[in-house]
Amino acid sequence: MQSLKGIKVVEFAAFAAGPAVGKHLADHGATVVHIESRVRPDGFRTHYPPYKDNIHGLNRSGLFALINNDKLDITLNLKKAPEATELAKKIVSWSDVVIENFSPGTMARLGLDYQSLKKVKPDLIMLSSSNLGQSGPHAHHAGFGSQLSSLAGFTHLTGYPDGSPQILYGPYIDYIAVAYGAVAILAALDYKRRTGRGNHIDAAQYETGLQYLAPILLDYKVNGTVAGRNANRDPYACPHGAYPCKGDDSWCALSVHSESEWKALCRVMDNPAWTADEKFSSHESRKVNEDELDRRIGEWTIDFTALQVMSKLQSAGVKAAIVNTMKDIYSDPQLAQRPQWVELEHPEIGNMHYQRPPFLLTKTPPGPSKRDPLLAEHNEYFYRDLLGLSEPEYKQLVEAEVIY
Amino acid sequence: MAGLLSPYRVLDISDELGFLCGKILGDLGADVIKIEPPGGDPARRLGPFYGNRPDPEKSLFWFGFNNNKRGITLNLESPKGRELFIKLVAQADFLIESFTPGYLDALKIGYSELSKTNPRLVAVSITPFGQSGPYSQFKASDIEIMALSGCMSLTGDPERPPLRVTFPQSYGWTGSYAAMGALAAHYHRESTGEGQQVDVSAQACLLWAFSHAHTFWDLNRHVEKRAGSFMTGRSITGATMRVFWPCKDGYLNFIIYGGEAGRRTNQALVEWMDSQGMAPDFLKQKDWKTFDIARVTQEEIDRMEAPIGQFFQGVTKAEFFQEVVKRQMLGYPVASVKEIFADPQHAAREFWQTIEHPELQISLEYPGGFAKFSEGACRIWRRAPLIGEHNQEIYGEQLGMSPAEIARLKKQKII
Numbered sequence: 096m097q098s099l100k101g102i103k104v105v106e107f108a109a110f111a112a113g114p115a116v117g118k119h120l121a122d123h124g125a126t127v128v129h130i131e132s133r134v135r136p137d138g139f140r141t142h143y144p145p146y147k148d149n150i151h152g153l154n155r156s157g158l159f160a161l162i163n164n165d166k167l168d169i170t171l172n173l174k175k176a177p178e179a180t181e182l183a184k185k186i187v188s189w190s191d192v193v194i195e196n197f198s199p200g201t202m203a204r205l206g207l208d209y210q211s212l213k214k215v216k217p218d219l220i221m222l223s224s225s226n227l228g229q230s231g232p233h234a235h236h237a238g239f240g241s242q243l244s245s246l247a248g249f250t251h252l253t254g255y256p257d258g259s260p261q262i263l264y265g266p267y268i269d270y271i272a273v274a275y276g277a278v279a280i281l282a283a284l285d286y287k288r289r290t291g292r293g294n295h296i297d298a299a300q301y302e303t304g305l306q307y308l309a310p311i312l313l314d315y316k317v318n319g320t321v322a323g324r325n326a327n328r329d330p331y332a333c334p335h336g337a338y339p340c341k342g343d344d345s346w347c348a349l350s351v352h353s354e355s356e357w358k359a360l361c362r363v364m365d366n367p368a369w370t371a372d373e374k375f376s377s378h379e380s381r382k383v384n385e386d387e388l389d390r391r392i393g394e395w396t397i398d399f400t401a402l403q404v405m406s407k408l409q410s411a412g413v414k415a416a417i418v419n420t421m422k423d424i425y426s427d428p429q430l431a432q433r434p435q436w437v438e439l440e441h442p443e444i445g446n447m448h449y450q451r452p453p454f455l456l457t458k459t460p461p462g463p464s465k466r467d468p469l470l471a472e473h474n475e476y477f478y479r480d481l482l483g484l485s486e487p488e489y490k491q492l493v494e495a496e497v498i499y
Numbered sequence: 500m501a502g503l504l505s506p507y508r509v510l511d512i513s514d515e516l517g518f519l520c521g522k523i524l525g526d527l528g529a530d531v532i533k534i535e536p537p538g539g540d541p542a543r544r545l546g547p548f549y550g551n552r553p554d555p556e557k558s559l560f561w562f563g564f565n566n567n568k569r570g571i572t573l574n575l576e577s578p579k580g581r582e583l584f585i586k587l588v589a590q591a592d593f594l595i596e597s598f599t600p601g602y603l604d605a606l607k608i609g610y611s612e613l614s615k616t617n618p619r620l621v622a623v624s625i626t627p628f629g630q631s632g633p634y635s636q637f638k639a640s641d642i643e644i645m646a647l648s649g650c651m652s653l654t655g656d657p658e659r660p661p662l663r664v665t666f667p668q669s670y671g672w673t674g675s676y677a678a679m680g681a682l683a684a685h686y687h688r689e690s691t692g693e694g695q696q697v698d699v700s701a702q703a704c705l706l707w708a709f710s711h712a713h714t715f716w717d718l719n720r721h722v723e724k725r726a727g728s729f730m731t732g733r734s735i736t737g738a739t740m741r742v743f744w745p746c747k748d749g750y751l752n753f754i755i756y757g758g759e760a761g762r763r764t765n766q767a768l769v770e771w772m773d774s775q776g777m778a779p780d781f782l783k784q785k786d787w788k789t790f791d792i793a794r795v796t797q798e799e800i801d802r803m804e805a806p807i808g809q810f811f812q813g814v815t816k817a818e819f820f821q822e823v824v825k826r827q828m829l830g831y832p833v834a835s836v837k838e839i840f841a842d843p844q845h846a847a848r849e850f851w852q853t854i855e856h857p858e859l860q861i862s863l864e865y866p867g868g869f870a871k872f873s874e875g876a877c878r879i880w881r882r883a884p885l886i887g888e889h890n891q892e893i894y895g896e897q898l899g900m901s902p903a904e905i906a907r908l909k910k911q912k913i914i
Contacts, residue, residue, distance in 0.1 A: 096687075096691075098683045098684065098686050098687035098690075099683065099686060111710065115707075119679060123683050138758055141758070142757050142758045142791075142792060142793050143733075144715075144732055144733060144734070144735055144793060145711075145714055145715045145718045145719050145721070145732070146718070146735070147718045147719070148718075148719065149719055149735045151735070151793060157711055157714030157715070157717060157718045158710065158711035158714060160714070161710075161711050161714055209873070227844055228844070228848050228871075229871075230847065230848055231843075231844040231845075231847035231848045232843055232844060232847055233824055233842075233843075233844045234844075236823070236824050236827070237760065237827070237829075238829055238830075238831065239756075239760075239829060241730070241742075241752075241754065242752045242753075242754065242829060242830055242831045243831060244752075245752035245831050245832065245833045245834065246752075246831035246832065246834050246839075246842075247834070247839070248834050248835060248836055248839050249664065250743070250752065250833050251833050251834060251835045252664050252665045252666050253654060253662065253664050253665065254655075254662070254728075258656075259727070259728045259743045259745070259750060260728065260743050260750050260752075260833050261654055261655060261656075261662065261725075261727055261728055261743075262653075262654065262726065262727070262728060262729070262730060262742055262743075263653075263654065263664070263708075263709075264650075264653040264654070264708075264709040264710060264712050264723070265709055265710030265711065265712060266710060267708060267709075267710075269710075270707040270708060270710065271671070271672070271675065273707070274672075274675035274676050274678070274679055274707075275523075275675060275869045275870060276870075277679045277682075278523060278527075278675070278678045278679050278682055279869075279870050279872070279877075281679065281682035281683060281685070281686055282503040282504055282527050282682060282875075283503060283872070283874075283875075284686060285503065285504070285682070285685065285686060285689060286503040286504075286874065286875060288689065289506070290874075292874050293874070294503075294872050294873055294874045294875070295872070295873040296870050296871070296872055296873075297870060297871040297872075298869070298870040298871075299848070299870075301844070302845075302848075302850055302866070302867075302868075302869060302870070303869050303870070305839065305850075305866045306519070306671065306675070306866060306869050307519075307668060307670075307671030307672075308666065308836070308866075309562075309563030309564065309865065309866050310546075310547060310559045310560040310562070310563040310564070310666075311547065311666055311836055312563075312836050312839065312840070312864075312865075312866055313547075313559040313562060313563055313863055313864075313865065314547040314559050314836075315836040315837060315840065316840070316863060316864050317549050317550075317559070317861070317863060318547065318549070318550070318551055320547065320551075321835050321836055321837050322665070322666055322835070322836055323665070323835070324665045325665045326660075326662055326665070327642065327660065327662055327663055328665070329641075329642070330546065331544075331545065331546070332640065335642060336642070336660065337642075337646065337651060337660040337661050337662075338660070339660070344724075346646075346651075346660060346661055347646075348642045348643050348645070348646035348651065348661075348663075349643075350640050350642050350643065352640065409637050409638065412638065413638075414637075414638045414639050414640050414642075414643050415643060416637070416639060416642075416643035416644070416646040416647040417646060417647060418646045418647075418649075418651045418652050418661045419646065419647055419648065419649040419652060420649065420652045420722055420724070421649060421652060421653070421712050421713040421715065421716050421722050421723050421724075422713075422716045422722050423649065424648070424649045424706065424713055425713070425716065425717070427647070428632070428633045428634070429628050429629065429632045429633055429634040429635075429647070429700075429702065430702065430703065432629075432631065432632035432633065433629055433632065433700065433703065435700075435703055435706070444718060447717060447718075448713075448714075448717050450706065451703075452676075452679075452680065452683075452703075453676050453680075453699060453700055453703035453704040453706065453707070454623075454676065454677065454679075454680030454697050454698060454699040454700070454703075455629070455630075455697070455698040456680065456683065456684055456687075456695060456697060456698075457695060457696065457698075458687070458693060458695040459683075459684070459687050459695070461683075
């Protein structure tokens with residue numbers, strides 16, 4: 096049995112921050128309903144490549160697929176108040192958990208804020224995930240994670256000290272909030288089981304991101320140090336970087352954290368004469384001469400493939416790893432062994448690699464087990480069979496373009 | 500108000516890869532006990548340090564990720580130490596560990612052994628690559644995890660080496676996704692009484708750090724790569740958009756986007772530029788309603804970006820932030836920790852929490868709870884422990900050992 100079998104989740108959510116939380120719950124067997132409308136489908140369906148074969152289509156998005164497996168997809172046009180509002184409330188009263196990531200204030204405008212929903216579902220658990228939080232002077236400022244990652248300090252820490260900040264791919268910080276959002280819901284479910292009480296969770300993606308940076312926030316407060324970007328360098332390890340290997344744009348990362356690891360690295364390189372130089376005799380002197388050290392190590396690594404460098408160093412107890420590309424991760428033997436990917440057939444995308452949770456649960460094996468849904472795919476099944484609308488009720492709502 | 504997880508106890512014998520997992524459960528009110536080897540955890544050597552001088556009791560890395568834990572010392576390599584450990588496990592709901600797979604089994608305190616003592620136990624095993632498989636015995640620090648997960652292939656200039664983020668990120672990603680796994684297993688345990696081992700791979704956790712970059716290969720056999728300061732993958736023509744723009748006092752993050760919010764932003768920016776007499780006619784005349792980011796060409800993007808770049812050079816980070824909020828535009832300044840503290844949003848939400856460190860005679864401002872709950876507090880309840888700070892409390896009160904017994908074990912270097 097999967098760990099969340101029987102839990103019912105409804106998403107008034109689009110893009111990453113809300114639906115990816117639902118994906119993690121669906122992977123463990125929760126019934127998750129993704130609500131969209133034909134008036135405004137999920138933004139990942141409409142304007143975020145990749146689309147299969149570079150041909151745009153509502154059911155051809157790789158990103159939508161990745162974070163919506165094992166969900167039911169229904170349409171509900173919330174602009175059709177009051178019928179749509181009543182139907183939304185009916186759906187909520189069926190559910191245990193609501194996930195929403197509209198900009199703050201939107202759910203209240205729709206008459207679907209926590210206070211209103213609590214009236215129809217007193218023990219409701221609702222996650223409101225937003226950029227900057229539900230309160231505060233900037234609460235209403237909407238944004239994307241790709242830019243919030245800059246406001247929250249991450250890109251300032253990425254790149255060369257004398258150059259421009261550099262990109263962290265995609266909406267980096269959103270997926271930090273996703274982990275915390277799922278944690279919050281799971282804790283609230285446990286609390287509800289013990290006390291019968293629901294919960295409204297206000298998760299600001301900004302605040303979840305700052306959790307990862309606690310030591311350097313403290314460092315500024317107590318020492319006045321403003322942490323910056325320093326490429327691949329590290330104050331406690333040297334050498335520490337990515338070094339070029341045989342092949343096209345092929346790299347191996349390695350790092351040395353102690354004298355014994357340094358000696359092991361030298362042995363693997365066959366103790367070339369330069370390693371005996373005073374300049375490289377201690378961590379401190381290696382730090383001073385790090386540019387030369389990096390160049391010399393690169394002159395050694397370039398004669399081997401990244402896999403060879405990794406194997407040689409790991410067998411000698413030195414930390415080293417291939418820089419995997421976006422192609423390599425599908426064939427990486429370690430990920431394949433778990434296995435990290437589940438290949439499922441999708442009617443428009445074809446064979447798609449869906450992603451398993453980053454942890455294995457042997458007694459409650461998680462999915463993915465079903466491909467992501469097509470737009471409106473489960474309208475009839477959900478509204479009729481799960482929600483219990485009668486045939487005439489359902490037909491009337493479809494005709495009125497409430498279910499649309 | 501107590502935390503949501505206040506009835507539960509967690510034992511944490513993990514290294515920096517697992518610190519945040521226990522802290523998160525602690526943020527939610529669980530009773531977390533950090534177990535260190537006698538003399539202190541090696542991660543106490545990680546900086547930065549209070550006063551900039553290395554000292555195991557002054558590591559800000561330790562303070563940041565081990566608050567909300569009590570601390571005891573225990574030598575797991577001694578038979579008596581293991582005996583005490585098994586007693587503690589019998590009373591625990593969670594164990595968080597990050598040893599190389601096989602190490603605890605060899606000491607007869609691996610999951611298979613511990614689950615006999617406590618079948619309800621949720622054992623969270625956090626390692627760079629997982630409990631089994633060809634790389635399971637590999638050693639890795641942050642940079643190797645970032646490399647093998649694929650993250651580094653997406654960061655850096657195309658002509659220079661792939662990069663990691665200068666402050667380690669893998670510990671955060673791994674700890675927080677591990678907490679998700681711990682609570683998924685917990686929910687099942689509370690339903691059925693059945694505990695289990697949660698096998699967390701840091702490499703797999705980091706796959707989420709780059710969203711969908713890999714799906715370009717899966718769908719279209721295109722490999723997304725590092726592109727410096729430019730965003731790729733938004734247009735099917737292959738056009739790239741500038742993300743970082745030099746301004747008067749640093750950099751801004753601004754991207755020409757599509758979609759409803761993007762079009763609104765582009766329109767608002769042109770109005771702002773126009774108010775300063777800096778909007779060229781072709782931008783003013785552009786019909787944003789028909790602007791389609793997924794089909795835009797590089798030529799169009801370059802033409803638009805030139806005057807925008809010129810305009811931003813005369814703007815400060817603070818002005819930009821003020822205008823994006825006022826005009827409801829997408830975009831933010833590239834903030835450093837200094838500017839994060841100055842953001843009025845955090846003060847208004849009472850995000851920062853002041854925590855006393857009496858032994859240093861200071862109080863420090865910490866990032867507070869990760870979310871706000873209408874029921875149950877999520878916050879920092881206590882500062883990180885000193886070495887062996889709660890030995891008396893836990894061995895005495897919890898295991899019922901006498902002060903003489905504790906003193907003897909201390910002498911034998913077991914605690």
